[in-house]
Amino acid sequence: MEDIIIKDVDLERSENLQRHKTDGFSSSKSLVVRRGATFRISLQLGGRPFNHTTDSLRVKVMLGRLYVIMPVTFCNKVSSTKWKAYMDQDNLDPQNVSIYISSPSTAPVGLYGFQLSLFSQGSKRARTYGKFILVCNPWCPEDSVYIPFEDQKEEYVQNDSGLLFMGTTMNLVSMPWSFDQYEPGVLEACLNLLQVSPQHQHNRRGDYLKRNNPVYISRVVSAMINCEDDRGVLKGNWSGDFKDGLNPSVWTGSGDILRQWAQSSYSPVKYGQCWVFAAVMCTVMRVLGIPCRVVTNFNSAHDTNGNLTIEEYYSEKGEKLKHSNDSIWNFHVWVECWMTRPDIGVDMDGWQVLDPTPQNRSGGVFCCGPSPVKAIKDRRTDLLYDVPFVCAEVNADVHTIIVSQGRVVGLNKDTEKVGSLTCTKAVGFPRMQRITGDYKFIKSPTSTISSRSSGTSDDSTLRRDSSRGVFVSLNLDKAPVAGEPISFTVKVMNKQRVAKTMTMHLNAQAKEYNHSPSDTFWQMQGLIQLAPMEVKTLTHQILPAQYEDVVGDNLINLAVVLEDRASDKRVLATEEFNISSPQLNIQISDEDSIVPNKEHTAVVTFTNPFSHMVSGVLTIAGAGLVQGKINFRMLPLHPGGKVEQRITFTPSMVGMRMLQANLSLININSTIRGFKMVSVNRA
The missing domain is CATH 2.60.40.10 (Immunoglobulins)
Structure with a gap:
């Protein structure tokens, strides 16, 4: 047989x-x-x-x-x-x-x-x-990454596109990002990341055994996204010089980065900044089945000496100075992953902060987390991992110091600036969700003043000086928009029954989100006469022609310093803000009848808001919609001019997809973005 x-x-x-x-x-x-x-x-x-x-x-x-x-x-x-x-x-x-x-x-x-x-x-x-x-299996109740809500599993595991939030609290920028976890080569690159890690190379058996634990996996991935200690994915660069790589603002998704890393025999991709590090880590974690979301913390402190205090220095004319190793980033982006924490207690289960941007060493390696969000809110600095560092990012106090000829002539304390907003993308919708209350106990507002204003209050070391009772605030009249004047109001209040003569210094500097500002690009000064108990409101403008050449993707630090001519003491108010770029508009014909494997048409429109001609390169991308990227060169466009670009795309997957358009301007350091969510139905 x-x-x-x-x-x-x-x-x-x-x-x-x-x-x-x-x-x-x-x-x-x-x-x-x-x-x-x-x-x-x-x-x-x-x-x-x-x-x-x-x-x-x-x-x-x-x-x-x-x-x-x-x-x-x-x-x-x-x-x-x-x-x-x-x-x-x-x-x-x-x-x-x-x-x-x-x-x-x-x-x-x-x-x-x-x-x-x-x-x-x-x-x-x-x-x-x-x-x-x-x-990992977020659908399995026995798995340590189990998340009970179906819409959250769809958002934090399966969704291959999202929004990253940048800018400032008063002028949020929603940056579209394609996580690309289903694109060719990405799954394999994510698995290779674990194989290339030092943990695997030094002890393969031990690494395999520990890969059952998302706490261990997340620390390996956090370290491997940056290349400071290993053959990691991305090289960070905050110098402004990207000639031997790409400006981080050019990236539109994780797929190109992960594939380039894998195809180059695991040489680091140049370059990344915090949002790129976080977005790529989100892709890797979702591929590995661990629920993950990208989180932005506005006014994020980097406390180098661990005293939960950030010192910021200004000159007597309102110029921000680099006198401290501490810093406040206008925004900082990290990820949260969902998992149980049997190593520190079930009350710490849930969202955990992980930060792959190389800022601080953890266990001798440039990684951060997983830090339980609950532990950060409760300031459980005794728990693993890196809770004190993240606590400082959301809860440090800010001491603003005015110096003149080596002397301190003004000091103010702010307990609300740091961690003023923490947010992520909402589940199922392309909008922002506030999660600040998950990280810190939010105090009830005691004042209607929203600017960074200062005076010689009881917190100040000037409370016994003759300038006591002078108050200044600085408020933007509206969120600044590219091509329009920056309008702001300075309010000065004499709270004493003595007339005062004040010198007012106004100063504006361009800055990157994580750096001290560069040189002053706009300033003015003048005398103010204040009668006893008088309040004066002064309006000012910075014209587009005065800021366009220096701002681009940068931000502006605006400061006013009042100098009491009688006492030589100063008070300060500041505001850091971004200028909203115009949006690219995307319109799709017959968008209710989009099906796979059929060609569809979209039109991208751009109107030049700047006071001079611009030109650039328009890039179209979209996982599941466009194969690779499509580039178009935009000819010089006059101020107020409008251009339309017709494009075609053929969906390959059903579901909600993101079509992205990015216009990199050549003569301005700026990228104009737009996106359109596309619902691809079954044929």
């Missing part, structure tokens, strides 16, 4: 991808499944029929040199802690056998091999090999 043989093994990709919520990875060569769940493979047998009384099957699952051998049984009772393989005894086709393999909810993530062996009458008759990728 002819021996039994295994003719073919079918991994049932379509069925398993759909069952495991991994159908976005259908272009991958490997089957992607989630731990803690069962997947099915089918065997086509040849020769004599399979006889379950004399024939048996075994499955060997391998991760590196670790392996588990399972007999294939008829018992379909699976365990959340053990590997299991079984056949469906209600459907025993002797020529076509279905085998169900179940992984434990604590299995390490990675690329697995499996070996299927057929035994007959005690001897091995045949064996075959295959591969699958195992990732």
Whole structure:
């Protein structure tokens, strides 16, 4: 009688991808499944029929040199802690056998091999090999990354596009980003990131065993996104000189970065800044099945000496000075990942801060987190990991110091500026969601003054000086818009019954979001006469021609200093703000009837708001809509001029997709952006 043989093994990709919520990875060569769940493979047998009384099957699952051998049984009772393989005894086709393999909810993530062996009458008759990728499972209640809400799983695991928030609190910029986790090569690059890590290179067995724990995985990924200690993905650059790489503001998604890194034999991609580091980390974590979202903290403190105090220095004319190693970034971007924390207590489960931007060493390595958001709010600085550093980013006090000829002539304390807004993208909608209250206890407002104003209050060291009682505030009349004057109001209040003569210095400097400002580009000064108890309101403007050449993607630090001519003491008010760029407008014809594999048309429109001619390069991108990127060169456009660019795109995937347009201006350091959410329906 002819021996039994295994003719073919079918991994049932379509069925398993759909069952495991991994159908976005259908272009991958490997089957992607989630731990803690069962997947099915089918065997086509040849020769004599399979006889379950004399024939048996075994499955060997391998991760590196670790392996588990399972007999294939008829018992379909699976365990959340053990590997299991079984056949469906209600459907025993002797020529076509279905085998169900179940992984434990604590299995390490990675690329697995499996070996299927057929035994007959005690001897091995045949064996075959295959591969699958195992990732975490937010749908499995026993998994440490389980998240109970379906809309959150869709947003924080499956969504391949989002918004990153930048700018300032009064003038938020929504930057579209494509996470690209389903794009070709991205899944493989994310798995290779774990293989290239120092942890894996130094102890492969130990690394594989620890990959069951999202706390461990997240620390490895946080370190590997930057290249300071390893063969990481991105090189940071805040110098303004990007000639041997790309300006971080040019990137539109994670796919190009991860593929370039993998294709260059793991050489760092140049360049990244905080939002790029965070967005790429979000892609990697979502690929690995760990719920992740990108978070922006506005007025984010970098406290170098750990005293929860940031010192900012100004000259007597309102110029911001670089006299301290401490700094406040107008915004800083990190990620949060959702996981349990059995290492520090169940009350710390939930969102955890992870920051791949290389700022501070953690355990000797440039990484940060996971720091429980609950621990940050409660200031549990005794807990792992890096809670004190993140606490300072959202809760430090600011001491503003005015110096003149080496002397301190003014001092003010602000307890509200740092961490004034923490936000992320809302679930299911392209808008901002405030999460400030998750990080800190928010005090009730005690004043209607919203600017960074100062006076010689009881907190000030000047409370006994003759300038006591002089108050100044600085308020923008509206959020500044490119091409329009910056209008602002200075309010001066003499709270004493003595007339005063004051010298007013106004000063504006351009700055990057994480640096002290550069040289002054606009200033003015004058005398103010204040009668006893008088309040004066002064209006000023900075014209577009005065700021366009220095601002671009930068921000502006605006300051007013009042000098009491009688006492030589000063008071200060400041405001740091960005200027809103114009938006690219995207219109799609017949947007309610968009289906895969059919060409559709969109029109991108730009109107020049600047006072001089501009030109640039328009880039179109969109995961699941456009293959790669499409570039168009825009000819010089006169002030007020309008240009339209017609583009075509062919969707390849159903669902909500993001079509992006970015215009990089050549003669201004600025990128104009726009995006359109596209709903691709089944044909």
